[in-house]
Amino acid sequence: MNSIDYPPPSLVICPFRRILSRKFEMTEFSGSSFFIIDNSYHISDYDDAEDETHQLRLFLGCNNEEGEHYCSACGNNHKSGTTYYFCNKCKKYYHKECVESPPIFFSPCHPKNPLQLLYTNFDTTIYYDKECHACGLMINGLVYYFFTCDLWLDPVCARKREFSAINNPKRHEHMLHYFPRKASLTCDVCALDDSKYCFYSCLQCDFIVHRTCIYLPRVIQISCHIHRLSFTLSLPFQNLFCGVCRRKINENYGEYSCTKGCVYAVHSKCATRLDIWDGKELEDQPEMLYDNIKSFEEIDDGIIRHFSHAHHLMRLYENIERFFDGEQNCQACILPLDDGNVYRCMQCDFVFHEACANLPRFKYNMAHPHRLILRPIDKYFFCHVCYRYSCGFSYMCSEGCPSYSVDVRCASFSEVVDHPSHPHPLFLIYDQKTAQACSICGTESAYIQWLSCAKCDFSLCFRCATLPYKVKHEDDEHILTLCYEKNASGLYWCQVCEKTTNLKKGYYTCNECGVTFHIKCILGEDPYIKAGTITENCRQKVEVIPNNRLSRPICNKCQRRCRYKTVFKTSNGNMICSAREVYGLRVYVKNVGAINEFGDVVYFDLLMKRMKEKKESSWP
Known part of the structure; x- marks a missing residue:
């Protein structure tokens, strides 16, 4: 952290003291409540000027161990040369611009009319979607507002002098000039006519762009495609659909396309979603050679040394019926060894499915923006995709999400899922706005992740999507397969519990005997937790x-x-x-609540309380 060595206390007041020094008038704009800040930021204007409990000291180019500081006044992080104040009482950092923010301000981007300083009222505002019209970051504290234009600017962006013109050759070869009036214009980068963001135009050619789109990265890696994507202003392909939202792509506007030549593209706004992109610009960055590293070393033909069992060698067996009776389970996915090829330890009972032995050490998963690393777990863990407890191997986040884990079944899904129970490909729903109903188990919820068909109304929750397609049971000598019949009729009985089986839901059946089984009667309540854990x-x-x-x-x-x-x-x-x-879990709930990282249902009143506490925690 580069700073001024032991600077004297500043002559400005701490934002915390400034907010609490008096009762402000509360008002409502665009459905959200705010306090109107009308007092000065100079400490000499306050009666308790001698109070030194909140002393601010100035720091230049302030960076913590993660390379960033979040301002506790506006709730955002601006990395580009921002100067911070640090309060010795609050133990918080504040942007210099947020501390030195006058109640009325004429911004360079809006010089004709004054902007009013506001502060978010956390007591009455739980859900809001206000964003800074310049940088696009969420408003979470202090903000400048002009009601006639419905203009929102955080204090850092409001004071920037480069609003009149921006030179960014990576986005456009000519100088871009600020367009001061709100109008229905279509951005050439994101193909949207969203007027809530500031527009810039080129005076030499027909180019219009949002300010937030000027600084979009050139090369990125998203979780739902195995290769990197690069930005292009026009696509060579036609009739393509976005790999995230599945809507048609207009090839005349900016999009992200695969750098390896795949016929794959994503809308620029979809590609830079924070739930699929890790926020890193990868231009001029070398490809990570370890992204596709194998989990084992090949010693000889059919003999390997797996990283999780390095002290013994393992041999490939192609006819497992000679060695296994269905009682042994794969160490990675915990499923029984019913058919297919397996790797078995040459000195003990450690065994893998061949597919599980070939799981990569590092990979991306479409449900998480960061790279995941494969780790063996000696106790059962919670999968954050299917919301189920599992044993075996887990893919864990390698960047900043230490509690995030995905079992190997959910992690094996790619951007397009070919499920044997449905003839059409399935895709992950990212913008889920209404409750979905699983076609197999019938569960309906708007708070868990779903796979959905783009051609019909078929949907799958991840619990059902990861059910084993083939299983064995002691009540039938043949292999049982997972089935689902939307238009089935007639009465069938489960061979285990002797109760009726609804063929319109998921069930297991024997193709030779014609018998049916409930899924729970075959797999149980916790099929992926092994005894002894x-x-x-x-x-x-x-x-x-x-x-x-x-x-x-x-x-x-x-x-x-x-x-x-x-x-x-x-x-x-x-x-x-x-x-x-x-654990008192109630995972499947219809229109009731959300699921937290522990798998518990958080009801709306509790959810709002926790969101409020999280926001207020930015203040001392």
Whole structure:
């Protein structure tokens, strides 16, 4: 951190003291409530000027270990040469522009009319979508506003002098000039006519661009495509659909396309979504050679040394029926070894499906913007895609999200999912605005991720999408397959529980015998948690034991005998039939709440309270 060495206390007041020094008039703009800030930022204008509990010191080019500081006054981060104040009482950083913000200001981008300084009222504003019209960042504190034009500018952007003209040869070869009036113009970069952002135009050619689009990156990596994407103002292909939103692409406007020659393109706004892009500009950056690194070293033909079992060698077996009776499970995905090729340790019982042994060490997943790394987990963990507890291997975020993990089944999905239960390809829904209903389990929710068909109304939750397509059961000697029949009729019975089977939902069947099974009767409640696993939650230690005694235990939660393959035994001796009951999970909820990182349903009143607390935490 470069700073002025022990500078004297400044003559400006801490924003926290400035906000709390008096009661401000509250007003409402565009559906959100704000305080009108009308007092000075000079410390000499306050009666308690001698109070030194909130002393501000100026720092130049301030950077923390992560290379950035978030201002606690406006809630945003501006990296380009911004100077910060630090308050010794609040222990917070503030932009110099946010601290020295007069209540009325004439901005270079709006010189004819004054802008009023406002502050977000967290008590009444929980959901709002106001963005700075210059940089596009969310408004989360101090902001300048002009009601006639509905213009919103954070204090940093409001004071910038380069508004009149911008020279960015990477975006356009000519000088771009600020267009001061709001008009319905179409941006040549994003193909949108959104007038809430400032427009710039070229005086030499027919080029119009949003200010936020001028600085879009040239080369990026998104989570839903394996190759890098580069920006282009026109596509050589026609009749392409965006790889994110699945809407048609106008090839005459700016888009991102694959650098390796794939017939793949994404709208510029879709490509720079924060849930699929990690925010990094990759132009002139070398390709990461370890992105496709194998998980094993090939010793000989059919013999490997896997990174998770490096002390022993493993051999490939192509006819597993000679060695396995269906009781052993793959160490990575925890599914039984029913058919296909496997790698088996030459000295112990460690075994993989061939596909699981070939899982890459590093990969991108369409549900997370950062690169994931494969790790073996010795206890069960929570998958943030299917909201289910699993054992085995997990893909964990390698950048800034230490608690994020995805099981290998969810991580194996690519940008286009060919599911055996449906004839059309499925895509991940990013902009889900209404509740979806899973075509297999019938669950309806607007708060979990879904795979959907672009040609019909078929949708899958990730829990059903990751169900094994082929399984074996002791009640049938043949391989059972997962089926779904939308227009099925007639009565069928499950061979295990002897209750009716609804063929319009998912079920397992034998193609030779014609019998049917409920999915839970085959797989159980927690099919991916193996017996012998021990973990701890916030209250107690939990051990997973096999449910193979002569008398099945009675669950202490539901007061019924545990009927699944595994039972959860707590440190106080309670027997619980499922992880859902252990942790009090209620994953599938219709129009009720959202799911947090622990898999718990957060109801709307609690959700709003937590959002409010998160915003207020930016203040001391």
